[in-house]
Amino acid sequence: MAEFGSSGLWDDKGRMIAYDLLALPFQLVRNLSAWQRDYEETFNPPDSGDQTWWNNHEREKNEIAKELQDALGSNTSVKVFLDNQWEWIGNINK
DSSP: OOOTTSOSOBOTTSOBOOGGGSOOOHHHHHHHHHHHHHHHHHSSTTSOOOHHHHHHHHHHHHHHHHHHHHHHOTTSOOEEEETTEEEEGGGOOO
8 A cells, every 4th residue: 555655565553564574576676666656756736646547556556466465475465455445456356
């Protein structure tokens, strides 16, 4: 979940997780970091995102979450915030 100044990764207690604490492929870390940076640079005026931007941001979130789930394996459940609740990425068909 994107938040200003964060990695975009959180544990089940709501604590931010730094990229270097996980054994992730470098390209996945780059994609996640770029997604987070795009949020920070676009969310507030003067560059607030339009609906097309938000749709793309959500699509990218789900793609990254699926890659993250693949990288972390079945012992970890990667969830995304959808419709005011946390959903396991395996249940999302986007």
